[in-house]
Amino acid sequence: MPSQQGLSGVVVKIASRCNINCSYCYMYQMGDESYRFLPKVMAYAQVDQLMERVSRHCDEFKLAEFDFILHGGEPLLAGKPFFRKFVEKARAALGTRVKLKFGVQTNGVLLDAAWCEWLNDLSFHIGISLDGPAHWHDRFRKDHRQLGSHARTVAGLKAAQLANCRLGILAVMDAASDPLELYAYFKGLGIDYLDFLWPDYHHDKPPPLYAQRASTPAYTPYGDWWIRLFDCWFTDRGAKPRIRFLNQLIFMILGIDTGFESIGQEENRYLIVETDGGIEASDYLKACGDGFTKEGMHLAHHEFSEVYASPLVNMHRQSHRILPHVCRQCRIRQVCGGGHLAHRFSAESQFANASVYCYDLMKLLTHVQNVLLSHLSSGTIEGAGLAPTTYADALKSINIVK
Ligand code: SF4
Known part of the structure; x- marks a missing residue:
């Protein structure tokens, strides 16, 4: 199609x-x-x-x-x-x-x-x-x-x-x-x-x-x-x-x-x-x-x-929509989208891996979101549907305990 x-x-x-x-x-x-x-x-x-x-x-x-x-x-x-x-x-x-x-x-x-x-x-x-x-x-x-x-x-x-x-x-x-x-x-x-x-x-x-x-x-x-x-x-x-x-x-x-x-x-x-x-x-x-x-x-x-x-x-x-299993569970997948397709690759699993920069992305994205939250009015936060998510929360969503 x-x-x-x-x-x-x-x-x-x-x-x-x-x-x-x-x-x-x-x-x-x-x-x-x-x-x-x-x-x-x-x-x-x-x-x-x-x-x-x-x-x-x-x-x-x-x-x-x-x-x-x-x-x-x-x-x-x-x-x-x-x-x-x-x-x-x-x-x-x-x-x-x-x-x-x-x-x-x-x-x-x-x-x-x-x-x-x-x-x-x-x-x-x-x-x-x-x-x-x-x-x-x-x-x-x-x-x-x-x-x-x-x-x-x-x-x-x-x-x-x-x-x-x-x-x-x-x-x-x-x-x-x-x-x-x-x-x-x-x-x-x-x-x-x-x-x-x-x-x-x-x-x-x-x-x-x-x-x-x-x-x-x-x-x-x-x-x-x-x-x-x-x-x-x-x-x-x-x-x-x-x-x-x-x-x-x-x-x-x-x-x-x-x-x-x-x-x-x-x-x-x-x-x-x-x-x-x-x-x-x-x-x-x-x-x-x-x-x-x-x-x-x-x-x-x-x-x-x-x-x-x-x-x-x-x-x-469709790389941000065809996600590997681990990314589909991830709490920040809407923003990360599994990162860049090339960074997911391995010969064994092709693209069925999280990004080679997964933890880096997770830590950065949750950091930026939380800094923004600390600067925004409650009205804006509500309007954008934002909720605090720590790095530890995001790791937990993919079954990793920091
Ligand atoms: S942070 Fe990692 S697990 Fe979450 S969507 Fe990005 S690459 Fe996938």
């Missing part, structure tokens, strides 16, 4: 290679080798097929808006003419009846004044991947010569700020780092939009701090890191950046938002299109094994709504 909901957009892998070589990358470092067989840059024939499929999809679901997020590898490797052609083709196919949004996620290394002017002219929102000061960023984000990329990324960021680009920062959290130092660093750079991604590991490849010492209800370094960041950010009375994960978490607890790919109740409404025109569920799932995301779906043969029926796409779309 096709889903009743259309896509919000597509993440288009316009370049399948990268000019740097981050050690935690889910594309190249977690066992998936399928990128080796892909064209380095998407051909215009594939862009034409993409626009035809998107156009029909927008008609089928009567969509008024559609997002194109250009991604890689490193998308700027596709070159400026590609970006212009891509936007022209999208506008020609859809522009009169669908509001189009264009975004690009870049490591920032190639970003300079000319690129910024070009992207502004095409109305792109720019996401720059920057993990913090050099001593944190360069631990993982090195180039192919093993040289840190921090200075080049920050130069790209400064060029974007100088050109008044619409931009945000995407950082991968490192629980060994000091979140307060990172927060001060990004504020000092004048960043208005910021997000931290949970590193993409799962039960067979545990996150670095669980490689030597297993996660337990008392050992939650990732949750503790987020709690320190939340407390600092929440009590900051000055001008402060929007931190997407925390903003959405608050809105979800208040019943205003229903979540996104990482947590919540929302259907995942994005698909990936590879440089060869292959259509896939989510690039983060590449961390689950070689070729894991390949289900034989292609722009040449399938409408996007036909792709919904393939098992991994369907699992990813």
